[in-house]
Amino acid sequence: MPRVLWFPAALALALVLLPVAGLLVRTDYARLPELITSPASLNALRLSLVTALLSTVLCVLLGVPLAVVLARAGGRAVRLLRAVVLLPLVLPPVVGGLALLFLLGRNGFLGYLLDVVAGVRVPFTTAAVVVAQTFVAMPFLVVSLEGALRGAGDRFERVAATLGARPWTVFRRVTVPLLLPALGSGAVLSFARALGEFGATITFAGSLEGVTRTLPVEIYQRAETDVDSAVALALLLIVVAVVVIAVARPRALEGVRS
Amino acid sequence: MRGVRAALAATVLAAASACAPAGEGTALTVFAAASLTDSFGALAERFEADHAGVDVRLNLAGSARLAQQIQEGAPADVYASANERTMREVAAAGRVEGEPRTFATNRLTIAVAPGNPLGIESFADLAEPGLTVVVCAPPVPCGSAAEEIERITGVTLRPASEEQNVKAVLTKVRTGEADAGLVYVTDVLSAGQEVAEVELPEAARASNDYPVAVLKDAAEPELAREFRDFVFSDVGRQELLRAGFGAP
Amino acid sequence: MTLHVDLALRRGRFALEVALDVPAGTVLAVLGPNGSGKSTLLGCLAGLLVPDHGTVTLGGRTLTSAPRVHLPPHARGTGLLAQDPLLFPHLSVVDNVAFAPRSRGATTAAARAIGRRWLAEVDAAEFAGRRPGSLSGGQAQRVALARALAGEPDLLLLDEPLAALDVDAAPAIRGLLRRVLRTAGGNRATVLVTHDPLDALTLADRVAVLAAGRVVESGPTRDVLGAPRTPFTARIAGLNLVAGTATARGLRTASGRSISGLPAPDVVEGEPAVAVFAPGSVAVYPASAPQAGSPRNTVAATVATLEPHGPVVRLRTVDGDGWADGLAADLTPTAIAELGLEPGVAIRLAVKATAVAIHPVPGQ
Missing domain, CATH: 3.40.190.10 (Periplasmic binding protein-like II)
Structure with a gap:
């Protein structure tokens, strides 16, 4: 490694760490316990954890098959799809929220259908939060899985097939286990993204304590009126994210040897 | 090498001209509550028409956010808020020159x-x-x-x-x-x-009262006062009325 | 199960057109350089590739009848051992071997029992509980062989199974393959794809030589390798082969002459074996020259033919003294001129013992 890399590397690290340090400096530690244990804070935290977890599960259930299809199927259409899957990464989350509203909102074509046929309305519900989070978090999972799948190739799958394993058995006993490390890190990334999701949530799901007001939305709201309280909650969010990554990441990486 | 130098020179020139006041005129920065978007937009145009070379720059956002930005030291000449509480915060931070005055009400x-x-x-x-x-x-x-x-x-x-x-x-x-x-x-x-x-x-x-004030450390205190007074002028009142605001 | 293959496939400018038969219980080596279509052929047999035309049947069962019938890989009853062991890294060694029985519906316990049996068969029983990542290349290839066999395939496909092993590990695995292909074979047909004539020589009953997608020569292994009928086969597989019985330090020919050489580790004294040496390692002297120097193996012969062979001239002998009939020697054109060689001239051949490898061969 050329030594000259240290300089930009240190700058990059500083760019990530110094703003967080700024938060730490700004925090009103005397009020911190009271601020983060208020009912509104705890409600927001609980809602955030539950919805982020649910959307991570959704990401895995839907994202794994999508990644496998994208990595294994050929053709020009699939190449195009690969780009389309990345859209949520590029779209400003607020636009993503609007897009979801146009689809699942009361006047959106799917939302209208759901309302008329099943009497289900998605916006302003916790389900809407989960949908919004899944929308923005899914690409992280799909991209990391697809990369892993393409990197590994399909040699093991082919061997499994010649050993008499049917496609579903191959998927269950070979593809998925080999994918576990990437699945772990992809899921952690998705969870972290879902946890921090804000723009699509507030646009699509709204903001109501205990129902749709997740931690980031709560922080946004407090930033308008009580900065100290917003900073305290942001600290809480950072701690949760760091804990999740620290706990889940090494295990995910060890997946292959477990 | 020559190409690089020319490009560099062009960049520096562009940057310099961006920093300079537009034309020979000056810029007036007005922080206004989001609900004032239409009326202050119209007022700014009229004000610019009366003051050749003056460029009114509107920063439109929630009153609380604007108050925060001002307290953090954002460069602003005038602050027009959608309620008295946020104006009081800015005043308490010592950023307001004189007494804020209510120029409109909204309900x-x-x-x-x-x-x-x-x-x-x-x-x-x-x-x-x-x-x-x-x-x-x-x-x-x-x-x-x-x-x-x-x-x-x-x-x-x-x-x-x-x-x-x-x-x-x-x-x-x-x-x-x-x-x-x-x-x-x-x-x-x-x-x-x-x-x-x-x-x-x-x-x-x-109903909400909308106060306006000239800020301390304003870059253009004279113009700022003129703009504040313009809000209270007949022209200002007409624009505000047209937008649906009530008189104070 | 007899394998019958007759297929054609085109991929861009490459065309494969092959007809083969592999009787039950025998091993066919498909010999050819890179790009000759060996792997494509194997892919068609395994069901990983679909030919454009033709049929593949195994014991009367149709695996492929292009373009309508194409059994997927898992339904073919084939086992594949490739160059790379490709053991599933997330499964223990025994679970790797138990994979095929498990896939066919055996319980975990039953499948593991089968796995242990096959591990024992390849002398790898002690690795059962290990992770594949902790095995050496040779150990992994043993396990991979056990895994391919544990499914008790009707058709075993070996794709350069020794190519990725280092020189120390290859002979042992070659010996293991020889044993397993003979003893545990039964009714199975085996196709061995290789670019190394030695693999064909030691493992296969018959050889088919593939060039540019076509079989250019086929027949019993020793006929094809020892007396190639086409220059192409001679180039890729032209070896001097002398059959006989293994001795402690070489081989005794049918006529009772001894040839000194280096026996491969799996040579058993008294068993059928073959002495192998390259045409390039054969020295040619005038018949009148004194016998001297280190070469242990010398033999009188007569020049039969001289053919240009790339930069060298390949000399073939006839009517040798005991074992030199049909041997090949490569010489430079200058040497040919200096020695005044032409058909009918009597010569003496010499081969250093270190250039002669003794290999066991499938008994006839």
Whole structure:
């Protein structure tokens, strides 16, 4: 490694760490316990954890098959799809929220259908939060899985097939286990993204304590009126994210040897 | 090498010209509440027309956010807020020159879909079960006004969402996601045909006062005072009235 | 199960057109350089590739009848051992071997029992509980062989199974393959794809030489390798082979002459074996020259033919003294001129013992 890399590397690290340090400096530690244990804070935290977890599960259930299809199927259409899957990464989350509203909102074509046929309305519900989070978090999972799948190739799958394993058995006993490390890190990334999701949530799901007001939305709201309280909650969010990554990441990486 | 130098020179020139005041004139920075978007936009144009070479730059956002930015040291000459509390905060931080003065009032009203298909007639109707009502969150001015009306009428709403600002409430009504929303009279006017209004007489007792002040450390204190006075002039009053604001 | 293959496939400018038969219980080596279509052929047999035309049947069962019938890989009853062991890294060694029985519906316990049996068969029983990542290349290839066999395939496909092993590990695995292909074979047909004539020589009953997608020569292994009928086969597989019985330090020919050489580790004294040496390692002297120097193996012969062979001239002998009939020697054109060699001239051949490898061969 050329030594000259240290300089930009240190700058990059500083760019990530110094703003967080700024938060730490700004925090009103005397009020911190009271601020983060208020009912509104705890409600927001609980809602955030539950919805982020649910959307991570959704990401895995839907994202794994999508990644496998994208990595294994050929053709020009699939190449195009690969780009389309990345859209949520590029779209400003607020636009993503609007897009979801146009689809699942009361006047959106799917939302209208759901309302008329099943009497289900998605916006302003916790389900809407989960949908919004899944929308923005899914690409992280799909991209990391697809990369892993393409990197590994399909040699093991082919061997499994010649050993008499049917496609579903191959998927269950070979593809998925080999994918576990990437699945772990992809899921952690998705969870972290879902946890921090804000723009699509507030646009699509709204903001109501205990129902749709997740931690980031709560922080946004407090930033308008009580900065100290917003900073305290942001600290809480950072701690949760760091804990999740620290706990889940090494295990995910060890997946292959477990 | 020559190409690089030429490009560098061009960049420096461009940067220099960007820093210089437009033409031989000067820039006046006005921080104004989001609900003043239309009226202050028009006022700024008229002001520029009267003051050759002056460029009025509007920073439009929620009053609380603007107050925060000013307290953090954002360069601003004039601050026009949608409520007195945020102005008091800025004054308490020692950023206001002289006394803030109220130049307009605004009050809440009920925004519904065009033609009022659900036949909403009063504030009490908003408490009907099954109705999707969206309001502002209590900490922001339009939210505290909504709470005040609840107190006056004795009717408690069960909103589907408490939005961060009044424009978000209006959007929810505009797109049809909400059946009704509590917004300012000025918002209903600016939305034109896209929403209809249901009169809310009780709101007159919970109206917001809009104060304006020239800020200390203003880069252009003279122009700032002129702009403040312009808001109180006949032209200013006409624009504000046209946008739906009440007189102080 | 007899394998019958008759297929054609075109991929861009490459065309494969092959007809083969592999009787039950025998091993066919498909010999050819890179790009000759060996792997494509194997892919068609395994069901991983679909030919454009033709049929593949195994014991009367149709695996492929292009373009209508194409059994997927898992339904073919084939086992594949490739160059790379490709053991599933997330499964223990025994679970790797138990994979095929498990896939066919055996319980975990039953499948593991089968796995242990096959591990024992390839002398790898002690690795059962290990992770594949902790095995050496040779150990992994043993396990991979056990895994391919544990499914008790009717058709075993070996794709350069020794190519990725280092020189120390290859002979042992070659010996293991020889044993397993003979003893545990029964009714199975085996196709061995290789670019190394030695693999064909030691493992296969018959050889088919593939060039540019076509079989250019086929027949019993020793006929094809020892007396190639086409220059192409001679180039890729032209070896001097002398059959006989293994001795402690070489081989005794049918006529009772001894040839000194280096026996491969799996040579058993008294068993059928073959002495192998390259045409380039054969020195040619005039018949009158004194016998001297280190070469242990010398033999009188007569020049039969001289053919240009790339930069060298390949000399073939006839009527050798005991074992030199049909041997090949490569010489430079200058040497040919200096020695005055032409058909009918008597010569003496010499081969250093270190250039002669003694390999066991499938008994006839």
